[in-house]
Amino acid sequence: MDNETTTRRIPMALCAAALGLAAGMAHAQRTPLLVYTALETDSMKAYKTAFEKANPDIEIKWVRDSTGIITAKLMAEKANPQADVVAGVAASSLALLDQEGMLQPYQPKGFEALTRTYSDSKNPPAWVGMDVWAAAICFNTVEAKKRGLPKPETWKDLAKPIYKGAIVMPHPASSGTGFLDVSAWLQMWGEQDGWKYMDALHENIAQYQHSGSKPCKAAGTGEFPIGISFEFRAYQVVKSGAPVELVFPKEGLGWDIEATAIMKTTKKPEQAKRLADWFASKEANQITSNWWAVVAYPGVAQKLKGIPDNYEQLLVKNDLNWAAKNRERILAEWGKRYEGKSEAK
Structure with a gap:
């Protein structure tokens, strides 16, 4: 090797080493943001990838569980909160955290473009909506035919004796979906008739499962018809491709809002606000529209197979603050009446 070649290669090697060091330092300088979430695992990767591409200096660190578990975890940590941001958690749970003084109100950039009724009503809002999620019944037509079960059309149909042992539903203390069902029935029919309905429904329940997704998955595999x-x-x-038809009961659908909020105690307020800004963006709402029929950004939602055109009109009148204030009392009463059929944890 001649001296000229050696001379050329030394600076090149130094340059490559410097670039590698710079890249390593840039990666090391990424700020981790601890985000508590109840988002479906199907969607978490898409959100994380898109956000970190737009914000390469921030890394999302998820802590994921069902809504009820995440809510209980946040309340247990009230004296020393660990999360920086809560995202994809029920607004009724975030309303409870707000009532406990745990959230930092913040109006994200572009907030004026969102549907106002899907965020906290205060200015600035304590939480900002991402999407609306609502109750649905998954009805396995093959298993139902084997058992001679008619397709239900209403919630009250599910209380008929013919469905005894054929129904699974989410546990309201573990699952946000289970809680929005119970809250909706109590608000739709009043507490006396709401509990009376749940007493009758309980006779037909095979199991209360600790996930909002699991009952529909169980219907899809034929483990239970409904x-x-x-x-x-x-x-x-x-x-x-499962032999499932969707039922949206005629009385109306219980619902809640997946929302984002910043914890008051975060030590990374700038990064937390950037995440809140991103979740309010059109880009984030477009990702959300891959799975949800109603999203916070108008005009972005897509037509989803099996979801009726009047879906949004089926949503019942729902007081999220009432649900938050009465959550502990409702769950205590529910547990006294129905805990015996709960899935083992």
């Missing part, structure tokens, strides 16, 4: 679930999972099960 699963009370929500439209995201119902749509996915139908899309997979």
Whole structure:
């Protein structure tokens, strides 16, 4: 090797080493943001990839569980909160955190473009909506035919004796979907008639499962003919080719909002606000529209197979603040009456 070649290669090697060091330092300088979530695992990767591409200096660190578990975890940590941001968690749960003084109100960039009724009514809002999710019934036509079960059309149909042992639904203390069902029935019919309905429904329940998705998955595989679930999972099960028809009961659908909020105690407020900004963006809403029939950004939602055109009109009148204030009392009463059929944890 001649001296000229050696001379050329030394600077090149130094340059490559410097670039590698710079890249390593840039990666090391990424700020981790701890985000508690109840998002479906199907969607978490898409959100993380898109956000980090737009914000390469921030890394999302998810802590994921069902809504009820995440809510209980946040309340247990009230004296020393760990999360920086809560995203994809029920607005009724975030309203509870707000009532406890745990959230930092913030109006994200572009907020004025969102449907106002799907976020906290205060200015600035304590939480900002991502999408609406609502109850749906997954009905396995093959298994139902074997058992001679008619397709239900209403919630009250499910209380008929013919469905005894044929129904699974989410546990309201573990699942946000289970809680929105219970809350809706109590608000639709009043507490006396709501509990009376649930007493009758309980006679037909095979199991209360600790996930909003699991009952529809169980209906899809034929484990049970009927699963009370929500439209995201119902749509996915139908899309997979399972012999399932979706039922949207005529009385109306319980619903809640997946939302984003910043914890008051975060030590990374700038990065937390950037994540809140991104979740309010059209880009994030376009990702959300792959799975949800109603999203916060108008005009972005897509037509999803099996979801009726009047879906949004089926949503019942729902007081999320009432649900938050009465959550503990409702769950205590529900547990006294029905805990015996709960799935083992």
